[in-house]
Amino acid sequence: MSDQDNGSGGVLAFLAGVFVGGAIGAIFALLYAPQRGDETRGLIKQKTDELSDAAKTKATQIAETAKSKADEISGKAGDLTESIKAKSAEVSDTIKAKAHDVTEQVKSTTTDLSNKVTESVSSVKDSAQSLVENLKTAVNTQKEAAVAGIDAAKQASSEKKQELTAAAEGEPTAA
16 A cells, blocks of 8 residues: 555544544443433433434435535536537538528529530531531532533533534634
8 A cells, every 4th residue: 555545544544443432432431420320321312312313414414415416417417408409400500501502502503504505505506507508608609610610611612512523524713
């Protein structure tokens, strides 16, 4: 045992010894007192009743203190429970609000993206239509040029044929 254990243990042992010794001494003092037996027994009964009443009073005080502490702890537990409920409700409301905000943000972003896609599709469609029109115009221009070239070739061929026919028949050519 350490010195500290001996100190507190020694004090308790000493106090217990003093109490037990005092009680034994009081009993012997009463028994050997120069009083008659019935007076001594009455005195012992009176002291016993006093000690019993003191013990009952002390037990009642301890019970009341324990009940008071239990009520206090119960009240604190109730307050803590209410505080936790309030905080839980607050956190729940905050989460709901944040979820609503995120949902609205997603809706807004989706709408913006949808509008941009629609605009892009419309722009591509317009560009494609313009390209198709340009290609049609170019094809028509090429067709017209081809038809004009074919007509010019036919005309030249016809003239050359007449020229060759006339040369073969001996006619002078109109060159």
